[in-house]
Amino acid sequence: MxxxxxxxxxxxxxxxxxxxxxxxxxxxxxxxxxxxxxxxxxxxxxxxxxxxxxxxxxxxxxxxxxxxxxxxxxxxxxxxxxxxxxxxxxxxxxxxxxxxxxxxxxxxxxxxxxxxxxxxxxxxxxxxxxxxxxxxxxxxxxxxxxxxxxxxxxxxxxxxxxxxxxxxxxxxxxxxxxxxxxxxxxxxLALHLAKATARRIEMANLVARTGDDWVLRLARTPDFLDTAPDAALSLDGAGRITGLTPSGLDALARSLGFAIDTPQALIGMPISRLFDIEIDDLPAFMRGQPAGERLLHANGEPLLFASAISPARRPAPKTLAPRSTSPNALAAMHHGDPAMQTLARSATKLAARGIPMLIQGETGSGKEILARAIHDEYNDGGRFVAVNCAAIPEHLIESELFGYVANAFTGAARKGRTGLIESAQGGTLFLDEIGDMPLALQTRLLRVLSENEVVPVGGVEPRPVKLRVVSATHQSLRDLVEAGRFREDLYYRLNAATLSLPALRERQDFDALLAHMLGEIGACYGECYRLTPDAARRLARYDWPGNLRELRNALEVASALTDDGVIATRHLPEAIIRPGATPDIQAQLAECDGNVSELARRLGVDRSTVHRRLKRLRAAR
Missing domain, CATH: 3.30.450.40 (GAF domain)
Known part of the structure; x- marks a missing residue:
């Protein structure tokens, strides 16, 4: 150097x-x-x-x-x-x-x-x-x-x-x-790995966005056609190209000497202009046919191998109770659990009137997902703005929430900055972990909610805001009020209605939810995943302290480890395989050199969950 x-x-x-x-x-x-x-x-x-x-x-x-x-x-x-x-x-x-x-x-x-x-x-x-x-x-x-x-x-x-x-x-x-x-x-080697992973991400993105389109995966050899193709195209019902994996397709074309000006130029082109194939021929290229026989021709000459994936047709979710009358985003949150169905119906009625809502539930139980569903169903064109009150440093939270005028303080942007509250104008402001908001700012937030206006830091003129406020916490706000750590008037302002999300271990739709998540992950990667009976049993018996987030992480990891789409017990995290043998959390923390964030990543849970477990352990001792 x-x-x-x-x-x-x-x-x-x-x-x-x-x-x-x-x-x-x-x-x-x-x-x-x-x-x-x-x-x-x-x-x-x-x-x-x-x-x-x-x-x-x-x-x-x-x-x-x-x-x-x-x-x-x-x-x-x-x-x-x-x-x-x-x-x-x-x-x-x-x-x-x-x-x-x-x-x-x-x-x-x-x-x-x-x-x-x-x-x-x-x-x-x-x-x-x-x-x-x-x-x-x-x-x-x-x-x-x-x-x-x-x-x-x-x-x-x-x-x-x-x-x-x-x-x-x-x-x-x-x-x-x-x-x-x-x-x-x-x-x-680093360059090779980076390019290969980028192509894999492009492939997953294409499959995730296909909807009702076919996906045609392409490879120079049949060996890894169904597992690691070189490139892919998506095709609509008329056989027109609607999407592609640009990096892989460009590299594939160059290696074959196949003339493509730019991958983008293929969008809208009939597949028949590229290969000797029509949309009705695609079923012959699906899995089940020998990979070596799925050969694409161009101008009568064999060119490369292809694997077709039919359009995703997702069945309506199974229900254990009468169908909910709630709109799609809210109805999609449950898969037959009666408590979740009742919650979705309540959220529908409350959201239609713009009533402030407080969502309570354990870490990872889906509080932000519920808030987003409420926003998606009742949105006047504004944004969904999520604020984690526990994640923003206390000395920054005021300027982040309320914004500031020009030259409000040393280091401020010359033109000032719009705060997160004002940026949610016409939409939804989601205040996650609201119990961690400093007392001084609770007073200012109360004014926003009562007067429908916000005053930036360093400013004097209020700015009108119209938005829906949804809050969430894993704590008891009533206990915080009694302890003097949360304003009682703000509590009643935010708590016009409370929606309590059940923990995953309490839900009756676990099997249907599990199937839904596996379907989503499979759609992302163009695969079809299934569980062995023992793996399914262990997932159903596990306590799920990290709830939906932990379940999603466990399935993402397991699906990445399997080679044939079958998720066996050995692919599951150690805590699920041997829950009784889970090490003491303080020992796990010591293995991470005291780094709570690293331990949270290993466990697939939020940092606040780790802190709560440590607190419970100390109290028990």
Missing amino acids: ISTESHVKEIERVAAGEHSGRDTSVVQSWLRCVNDYKLDPAEAQDAYIVPQAILREHQEQAESLIRISRAGLAALYDQIAADDYVLLLSDARGVAVDYLGNPRLDDELRQAGLYLGAEWSESRAGTCAVGACLVSREPVVIHQDDHFDSTHTRLTCTAAPIFNTHGGLAAVLDMSQLSSPVAKTSQR
């Missing part, structure tokens, strides 16, 4: 037009940094982490892709974690909306910008893997002093683009290390 002074001089020589032995992608990025962004390589800049409120906005907009990507990222991380790689999923603006890394390196990773919320756009960070990939739309390795900013020259970063089903750039997958071997060739 060269010195900072030599690094700066090399960039200056390249900017002056001198030849460089570095990769073309690096040279082009350096030139953009100097000529387009007016960055100075001599002025080092620390990594930038966006504020929590801004991160939530980015995550909300990328919510579907984050969910679809999670299993692929987890599988990749399992392969590379031992080498202290970090995985970042950055959106199309360069902000890391999902992250997997070693908790023991948290402080170093955050300082280096290899962390959740880090912005790696080229215009801010200079030459970096995420930024260069966003501009070039090509996989790239930015190794050590390939970076423009000397702050980042010890890092090695490998990135691959993730495109949406119409060819638009949706995200970037980045694999990074704080330090690595000097040779750039050491990252060849």
Whole structure:
């Protein structure tokens, strides 16, 4: 690695037009940094982490892709974690909306910008893997002093683009290390893994969005046609192409010498113009036929192998009681459980009148899902804005909620900023963990609810707001009121109606819910998953302290581990296989070096659940 002074001089020589032995992608990025962004390589800049409120906005907009990507990222991380790689999923603006890394390196990773919320756009960070990939739309390795900013020259970063089903750039997958071997060739495997995972995510995204369309998966050989195809297309009932996996299709076309100008140009094209096939021929390419016989032809010549998936036809959910009259989003929350059906009917009637609601339930029981369902069914065009009152630092929560005017305090944006409450105008404000809101802010929130107006920090003029307020907590607000930690008048304002979500272990529709979740996961990855009888029994007998969230995580992991779609007992988490042998939570915490966040990730539960278990354990002793 060269010195900072030599690094700066090399960039200056390249900017002056001198030849460089570095990769073309690096040279082009350096030139953009100097000529387009007016960055100075001599002025080092620390990594930038966006504020929590801004991160939530980015995550909300990328919510579907984050969910679809999670299993692929987890599988990749399992392969590379031992080498202290970090995985970042950055959106199309360069902000890391999902992250997997070693908790023991948290402080170093955050300082280096290899962390959740880090912005790696080229215009801010200079030459970096995420930024260069966003501009070039090509996989790239930015190794050590390939970076423009000397702050980042010890890092090695490998990135691959993730495109949406119409060819638009949706995200970037980045694999990074704080330090690595000097040779750039050491990252060849990282580049291969990043590209392969990006294609897998594109495939899952296509299958998840097909609806009533066919999916035609393509491969050069029949060996992995049904499990790891090279590319895929979605087709409507008339045989027109409605979506595709751009990265895989482009690579497949190049390897075969098959003429495709751009993958995007195929949207709307009849499949018969690409291959010697019509929509009615697709059933012959479905599973059940020998893979070696599912051969696609073009212009009479054999070209590649294909596997067809028929349109998803999801049966209506089974019910144990008369059908609910509630709208679809609320009705979809239950699968026959009488308590959930009653709750959905109550939520329907209350939401139609805009009555404030308080949702109570254990961690992971679906409080935000219920709030979103209420919003989806009764929405006047406004946004759903979720605020976790326990996650925002106390010194930031006031400006995050209420916004601020220009120059309200040191470090404030010059134009001020709209708060989360005002940004929910015409929609729904969801206040999660409302019991953790500081007392001083409870007074200000009460004014918002009673006067329908908000005053930004540093401002004097109130701004009118009209929104629905839904709150949630796992605590007893009545107990908090009696303890003097929650305002009684705010309690009654928020608690006009209470909706109590049952814990998963109390629900009577567990089997139907389990089947529904497996169907959703299978649709994401183009697979059909089923449980062995013993695995199903163990899932049904488990206590589920993490509720729906823990169940979803367990099924995501189990489905990723199976090779043939059959989830056996060995694929389930250890806590489910041997619940009586679960280690003491304090011992588990010690294994995580006291890091509560890491333990929560291992258990598949929220941090607040870990804190509650520790508190109960101490009280019992």
